Amino acid sequence: MLGARGTEGVAAQPDADHVDERVVKALGHPTRVRILGVLGDRELASPVELSNELGVPLGTVGYHVRRLESLGFIELARRTQRRGAVEHHYRARQVLDEHGAGAAVAAHPAAGRGAEALVAVRAGQKALARGGFDAVAAHADWRVLALDARGREQLARALTDWDEAVVRIARASKTRLARAAEQPAHRCAAVVMRFELPDVPGED
Helix, strand or coil: CEEEECCCCCCCCCCCCCCCHHHHHHCCCHHHHHHHHHHHHCCCECHHHHHHHHCCCHHHHHHHHHHHHHHCCEEEEEEEEECCEEEEEEEECCHHHHCCCHHHHCCCCCHHHHHHHHHHHHHHHHHHHCCCCCCCCCECCCCCCCCCHHHHHHHHHHHHHHHHHHHHHHHHHHHHHHHHCCCCCCEEEECCCCCCCCCCCCCC
8 A cells, every 4th residue: 555645735635644743753652652552561671671672773762762752652750860861751641542552562472563553544534635646656555365375375475575575665765855955845654554354254
């Protein structure tokens, strides 16, 4: 599914469901989703502890912690003097539950993927309301598949290849833009999702 947004202004239209910008921003990066997941399980955690637990560089964790704090999803709860430095401990606030998105960061292996899917859906709704699918390059497909074990493996490989191709395209474009000192001519979101559907009698 490819949603395109041109650079020219679009007539103002109401959002499809008044998507809360803070939720989209908070869940818009997998590291922030993982941080929220850890803080949802623990009373307090510092960036150092989060970095060790998630296996993510401290500088990266610190950046996302500051973003989550500025968005109001976590708050500073305690300062601890440790080895000549002050360690900050944060706790999660109940903002996600207030917006009906708390289940997206529940403590299970797929929490991050589920949260990213939620962000993609909401971003798509906003793009639709603002004319983002009006561009010629815009594209969206929905297919329900019934696969055997071999087909499932083939689909997984195909989606991995697609993701790697998108990353290569984005990196090459970034290099060309930097070399030419130009701004992007096209901003878009490229989304692919595969998820299990429940068995519902009488439905295809």
